[in-house]
Amino acid sequence: MPKTGRPPNLHRLPRLGRNLVVLGSALLFLGGGLFAVATPLPTIEYARPGASGGNPGGSPQTVLSVNLTDSAAFRPNALSAVAGSSVHLLLHNLGRYAHSFTLSSIANFTLNRSWTPAQLDAFFARNASLNASLPPQSFDNLTLSVAPSWAGGSFEFASLVPYQFQAGMFGFLNVTAGGGGQSVSVSDQTAVAALSFVPDSIVVNATSFPVTVEVQVSNLGTGGHTWTLVAQPDVNLTPAGFAGYFQAHPPALRLNVPSTPGVDVTGNVTISARGSYQFLCEISGHFAAGMVGYLYVGVPAPQGIQAASTELVAGWALAGAGGILGIGVALSVAAAYVGRWPPTPKEPRHH
Numbered sequence: 001m002p003k004t005g006r007p008p009n010l011h012r013l014p015r016l017g018r019n020l021v022v023l024g025s026a027l028l029f030l031g032g033g034l035f036a037v038a039t040p041l042p043t044i045e046y047a048r049p050g051a052s053g054g055n056p057g058g059s060p061q062t063v064l065s066v067n068l069t070d071s072a073a074f075r076p077n078a079l080s081a082v083a084g085s086s087v088h089l090l091l092h093n094l095g096r097y098a099h100s101f102t103l104s105s106i107a108n109f110t111l112n113r114s115w116t117p118a119q120l121d122a123f124f125a126r127n128a129s130l131n132a133s134l135p136p137q138s139f140d141n142l143t144l145s146v147a148p149s150w151a152g153g154s155f156e157f158a159s160l161v162p163y164q165f166q167a168g169m170f171g172f173l174n175v176t177a178g179g180g181g182q183s184v185s186v187s188d189q190t191a192v193a194a195l196s197f198v199p200d201s202i203v204v205n206a207t208s209f210p211v212t213v214e215v216q217v218s219n220l221g222t223g224g225h226t227w228t229l230v231a232q233p234d235v236n237l238t239p240a241g242f243a244g245y246f247q248a249h250p251p252a253l254r255l256n257v258p259s260t261p262g263v264d265v266t267g268n269v270t271i272s273a274r275g276s277y278q279f280l281c282e283i284s285g286h287f288a289a290g291m292v293g294y295l296y297v298g299v300p301a302p303q304g305i306q307a308a309s310t311e312l313v314a315g316w317a318l319a320g321a322g323g324i325l326g327i328g329v330a331l332s333v334a335a336a337y338v339g340r341w342p343p344t345p346k347e348p349r350h351h
């Protein structure tokens with residue numbers, strides 16, 4: 001397994017996020033008059049260029065950060081990649097036990113949850129495209145070539161350490177067709193006192209597909225949640241039906257939001273078609289209590305739904321208002337920011 005010895009940058013993102021939020025709060029204060037009209041949403045968020053936006057002309061490159069935990073889980077456990085691209089996988093074992101990140105080479109094949117460790121080993125002995133073993137408290141940094149032929153495939157990954165898979169330590173790499181395209185950042189929050197997402201309606205003004213959506217979720221409350229995005233457009237799951245649906249159709253993105261207040265988790269997802277994409281919290285009872293929302297990608301929000309939108313952000317940036325952080329959610333089309341954003345902290349390319 002290639003080891004680069006490169007110092008991990010995994011913890012820079014939340015700090016950057018906080019810096020931007022502080023900056024945004026200051027700018028919001030200055031520009032409050034303007035935003036008071038346009039933004040009824042009370043929360044403050046930020047926008048930044050998406051992961052693959054700064055690489056025009058080059059081959060698309062994505063960095064996926066995955067934490068391996070003793071719970072036992074991958075965080076996030078739904079990853080997205082574009083066929084024909086190169087993905088840098090940054091793996092971080094946060095736990096006190098060894099874990100592995102072992103990727104199936106069989107598209108759209110869900111591992112049998114009742115397999116024994118020996119059966120799982122036997123499967124991956126024949127069908128692994130990548131296998132990284134991580135000792136406790138370790139990093140690994142490796143490159144995965146996502147073949148063009150993988151387009152449309154969902155590839156399961158699991159930990160081969162006995163009984164971790166059986167305890168839930170698995171996830172999916174979803175591969176979409178290539179073509180580069182736009183990159184957009186989305187921020188969402190869990191509400192402080194209620195079981196809800198703020199905002200629960202987000203418009204992504206995608207004009208070409210696929211679009212890479214980088215999602216950051218901040219936990220402002222004290223409970224644990226997930227931010228789970230349905231892979232298919234225009235699907236409306238119910239609290240009673242979503243678990244069965246996800247068995248058959250793995251989520252496009254599943255972010256596990258730990259209970260730590262203020263913690264940020266990020267992930268990215270590549271969306272190939274316009275439509276409304278439902279997101280929800282999978283923790284028992286939370287969806288029914290209101291933890292559900294929609295990402296409107298390349299389509300307007302339905303009438304009567306007030307959605308945070310990329311359009312607002314881009315408009316303000318063009319007007320030089322500088323206070324793009326003062327809305328409930330802020331999104332950016334990367335290209336729109338070149339040269340307009342106030343000087344940003346130095347940011348590693350891989351988010």
Ligand SMILES: [Cu+2]
Nearest residue numbers: 225281283286
């Ligand atoms: Cu929840």
